[in-house]
Amino acid sequence: MDPTELVRAAQRGDALAMQELLGLLTPYVGRLCGPIALDDGADATQEALIAIFRNLRGLAEPAAVFGWARAIAVREAVRVARRARRAVPAELADVPAAVDVELGVDIRDVLDRLAPEHRAILVLRDVEGLDEQAVAELLAVPAGTVKSRLFRARRSFRKEWSR
DSSP: OOHHHHHHHHHHOHHHHHHHHHHHHHHHHHHHHHHHHHHGGHHHHHHHHHHHHHGGGGGGGGGHHHHHHHHHHHHHHHHHHHHTTTTOOOOOOOOTTOHHHHHHHHHHHTTTOHHHHHHHHIIIIIIIIHHHHHHHHHHHHHHHHHHHHHHHHHHHHHHTOOO
């Protein structure tokens, strides 16, 4: 079923549509929350999914479900990461292939030292491919803030990566 139709059916209370929508959104939300909340990625994913389904009836444009879910996922991941007090500076290089476990561990180690805000910006910009204006709108900060955080996060990542 088309995601837009799934959302509409779920908004009407269709339990099967909700289940299918959950199956569709869970991996997407997890890919966003994991690099931001790190060890607490599963918790952030769960919190984001709860918020998504709790507020699903209020989604005015069902076709925008992925963008709407992305905003909620990033907000929840940053909140969970802050709560876990994981904030030491460092840049997201290329995302490793699934078979490149060692590189993945190295990137994860460097990401672990980033502030949640920097991880969020790097994931949205370098993994999701959003432009700076879209990231600014999603995080509710000025575009200049996104640019400066992105610059600092990339610089710190490079510094930590070269150690």
